[in-house]
Amino acid sequence: MYQRILVPVDDSETSAAAVREATRFACEQxxxxxxxxxxxxxxxxxxxxxxxxxxxxxxxxxxxxxxxxERHAEALREAGLNPEQDLLEAWGGNMAQTIVDEANKWKAELIAMGTHGFGGLTHLLLGSVAEGVMRATTVPILLVRTPNNAK
Known part of the structure; x- marks a missing residue:
């Protein structure tokens, strides 16, 4: 079904959860x-x-x-996958748009990413990269939250 899965990562538990879900998809498909x-x-x-x-x-x-x-790639290799990886650089730009541009360039069929699920004032102050990606892309998105972030 999905043969090319783009996974934007950071150093959060929600990001690690998205990698685990993407791993499951990739191994099955x-x-x-x-x-x-x-x-x-x-x-x-x-x-x-x-x-x-x-x-x-x-x-x-x-x-x-x-x-x-490399840490995330190592976890994927342990699952028998051979991931690609790329460090993307923005210059004061929109991180969400950088991810969307990469998804389009790479011809991703799915974007799997973590979301913190912040609401209210925290969301207003920090914004949401996941929300920005969701608004700007036509590629299907799998948003993953960790249990301690679920409401």
């Missing part, structure tokens, strides 16, 4: 999983850059992103 992690390189560029080594901080973001992708 002999699908390919592509893990992506988006970093925003502009997050340090606009504030206090006279006190910070911005290129060093940006490289640290890249390094931690690659390590995160």
């Amino acid at each position: 002999k699908a390919v999983i592509r893990l992506v992690h988006v970093i925003d390189l502009a997050q340090f560029a606009w504030s206090a850059n006279e006190f910070l080594d911005v290129p060093q901080l940006q490289e640290a973001l890249r390094k931690s992103g690659r390590q995160l992708l």
